[in-house]
Amino acid sequence: MAGRTSPILLVTSAFISVLIVVPICFLLFGMFWTSFPGDPNGTLSTEFVVKVFTGEGVPRHFNTLSLLSNTLIFSSVSSTMAVAIAFMLAWIIHRTNTPGRRFFDVLPLITFMFPAMLGDIAWTFLLSPNAGLINLYVNHPLGLPPFNIYGMGGMIWAQGLSLTALAYLLISATFGTMDPTLEEAARISGARNRQTVLKVTLPLAVPSIVSTWTLMLMIGLNSFETPAFIGLPAKVYVFMNAIYHKMSVDVPIDYGGAAALSFVSLLLSSVAVAFYLMSTRRLKRFAVVTGKGYRPKPIDLGKAKYAALGFLLVYVFVGLVLPVATMLLMSFMKFYTVVGVNPLDYLTLKNYAFVTSEPLMLRSATNSFILAGVAGVLTTGAAAAMSYVAIRGHMRGKRALEFIAALPVAYPGMIFSLALIWTALFLFRPIYGTMTMLVLAYIVVFLPYGMRTMANSMIQIHSELEEVATVSGASSLTSMRKIMLPLLRPALINTLMLVFIQSYRQLGAAILLVTPSTFVLPVVILHWWASGLLVALAAAVMIYGAILVAIVMFSRYFLKASLTF
Known part of the structure; x- marks a missing residue:
């Protein structure tokens, strides 16, 4: 039987738990505090709560019902768009005989090699109503009305394309292992390909589609980049950019109002997380691979396979080639756009030099x-320690520890940053405005995903190995260091690199915490965009993307990280 859990692991788990729970409490307190964080002269009041829930004295676009409506429309419609495209991609690539389909299977990973904001910025270059490249060089010569990326439609378009790659990776696993017996039976019975897809394939994939859609919804609810780059210019507000506006634009800063809106957003995210957990529990009822031998057989589309190939090519062009090519072109331009002349005559390397x-x-x-x-x-260290305590520990309350560690799934990075500001200014003022604040925010935001990877790997290691070490006199800490950690090396590397990459890309959790001495790349890019330094911004994004590509390639091919949670 395993020995007692090491005090070091328990202390680590307790510290992380406090780091998660205490800021939530201070965020709730901030809803009722009339002054700024850390000011002892404030008083308790329901002023901000009343404004949030009644809309009294609040501009229409900051009304809670309006924010709730915009947030739900933005996240749900963009999620539906992403899942619909991903379903078609997965079906074509994994279940049909479309030419070159295997080549397209690796392309979604490429989208993760670029910063999340690349697509948002690229679409503003392409579809800005007055100076968008497509409007200038396609719509205007043809006499067509200009597109306008700024607004709810543009937000949905950019977010939907951004989420498609992740949705594809999640849904494709179902199609790749689906037993073709039922589909073949349908075809033998005279069903056409369309009928087979609608009446057999789609119902089998529904649980995977629902869970993927719910995850995309959660990401949409917590998204900041797309609402910031595309929503703010049109004054289209969802919870995330409204909170940012109250903290960064309003004078004086509306701390209480931001805290109240964060609470409502937190409730909404919690509901989405609960729905996601419910949907994933139902997956095992729809098993598509059993003990019976099977071999997935491609569906013969006939001449329609060329239409399917066309769909794949259009997606790759619109979702990957066009945004990247646009950013690359703009990074070499002397200024944003040139009307009536050839842009290739105005190329320069000065942006990269700058x-x-x-x-x-x-x-x-x-x-x-x-x-x-x-x-x-x-x-990675915290995830390993908490997973060990939760899975191997012999202590009461370890289920509560698992629950606490999972809380940040419903905790948008920006909201936790705001909660951390309230906590630091009341309890730990010396860390305010330092790199420590950013590190703490990143740890909490990415901890649930790290724990998922570590726990899944830890469960596969039988406890008898540690029991032998315990019988030999080893402590639980020694057992973990000499037995568990070597066996967990692949999971540790995977978690480390994933958190590294996501932290390097993170904007929402950083935007409220940075100071002039702690600026990070995504925040600088956002400020340059707001300042109109567009071509320099394009060069910065391309360099930023090149660094991410190098990191991803190094992780996959040298460290052998799978880069999946």
């Missing part, structure tokens, strides 16, 4: 790398 010599950019790049590395190591 970006690589700008002190703020160099400092923020260094900060991003350091923060991502520290957050990756500490989050």
Whole structure:
């Protein structure tokens, strides 16, 4: 029988639990505090809560019902768009005889090699109503009305394309292993391909589709980049950019109003998480691979396979090639757009020279790398410790520990940053405005995903190995260090690199916490966009993307990280 859990592991787990729970309490307190965080002269009042739930004295676009409606429309419709496209991609690639389909299977991973904001910025370059490249060089010569990316429709378009790759990776696993017996039986019975898909394939995939859609919904609810780059110029507000507006634009800063909106957003995210957990529990009722031998057989589309190939090519062009090519072109331009002349006559390398010599950019790049590395190591260590306590520990309340560790799934990065501000200014003022704040935020935001990876791997290691070590006199800490950690090396590397990459890309959790000395790359890019430094911004995004590509390639091919949670 295993020995007692090491006090070091227990202390680590307790510290992380406090780090998660205490900021939530301070965020709730902030809803009722009339002054700024840390001010002892404030009083308790229901003013902000009344404004949030009644809309009294609040501009129409900040009305809670309006924010709730916009948030649900934005997240649900973009999730539906992403899942619909992903379903078609997965079906074509894994279940049909479309030419070159295997080549397209690796393309979704490429989208993860670029910063999340690349697509948002690229679509503003392409579809800006007055100076968008498509409007200038396609719509205007043809006499067509201009597209306008700024607004709810543009937000849904950009977010839907951004989420499609992740949705594809989740749904494709179902199609790749689906037993074709039922589909073949349908065809033998005279059903056409369309009938087979609608009446057999789609129902079998429904649980996977529902769980994937719910996960995309959660991501949409917590998304900040798309509402910031595309929603703010049109004054289209969802909870995330409304909270940002109250904290970064309003004068004076509306701390109480931001805390109240964060609470409502937190409730909404919690409901989405609960629905996601319910949907994933139902997956085992729809098993598509049994003990019976099977071999997935491609569906013969006949001449329609060329239409399917066309669909794949259109997606790759619109979702990957066009945004990346646009950002690359704009990064070499002397200014945003040139009306009536050939843009290729106005190319320059000065943007890259400016970006690589700008002190703020160099400092923020260094900060991003350091923060991502520290957050990756500490989050991986914390996830390993808490997973060990939850799975191998012999203590009461370990289920509560698992629950606490899962709370940040419903905790958008920006909301936790706000909660951390309230906590730091009341309890730990010396860490406010330091890199420590950012590291703590990253740890909490990515901890649930790290724990998922570590716990899944830890469950596969039988406890008899540790029991032998215990009988030999080893402590639980020694057992973990000499037995568990070597066996968990692949999971540790995978978690470390995933947290590193996601921390390097993180904007929502950083935007409220940075100071001039702690700027990170995504925040600098957002500020340059707001300042109109568009071509320099394009060069910065391309360099930023190149760094991420190098990190992903190094992780997959040298460290053998799978880069999946």
